[in-house]
Amino acid sequence: MRIEWSEGLSLDVDELDSQHQELFARFNELLKACDRGHGGDEAYRMLEFLNGYVVEHFSEEEALQHRFGYPAASRHKEEHDLFVRELTALELQFREQGPIPRLVATTNQIVAVWLIDHISRADAEFARFLSIVHR
Template sequence: MLRDWSDIYLIGIAEIDRQHQGFFTAAHRLYEDILDRDGKSAVVEAMAFMREYAEQHFQTEEAFMRQHHYPSLQEHLRLHAGFFRRLDELENDLMIFGPSQALADRALDITQDWLIDHIADEDMLYSLHFRAGAVS
């Protein structure tokens, strides 16, 4: 089920919150393009956009974590790498099998559901670390 952005996903870091909202939009676009099945080119374009958006977003997060000496940075980097491995698998299946409902469902899981879990758990941790340091 597609979920819309909600303020419950805010972590309190304006630039990253803005990017998270954009990530939700990109996840919706990818899901809808796969379901529309207007041909592989639209889906390939949506997946490329998702990859580019994730790369940009993860770079922003990782720079922020380095700047604020986040102690769990290496673990967070592994989570980001895991996201890209799952995206690679999705792209591979798209090239082999083409767009389908099953692929759309996997795209939703890989992008939106992963993002929600990631924001609620991992991103909130570095936000709390940042805010604790800002208060000190």
């Protein structure tokens, strides 16, 4: 199941919006690779590619939160860290088992649900804070 970007997920912070869109694109590439079923290698590479971008994006978001003295920065970082640990575990399973349907379904569920929940709740809260201090 592809995930679609929609205006409802926009934070009105261009830099973060475009990074979130890139995350969605990479996630969809991963799903496509799983569908094509060219053995596990391609899917594994796409997952690695997604994970690399997630880590990069999170550290930029966290740096921005520190720069503006966001009071909920450490709670926000805990969410990021937990998600990175889950992705790392998935990456390991992919490496061992390849894109078997059960694993693809789990990955789909974890990543899509997490991204949409996190952006529309935690990131949106940060964006509201930014819009107040950054006027």
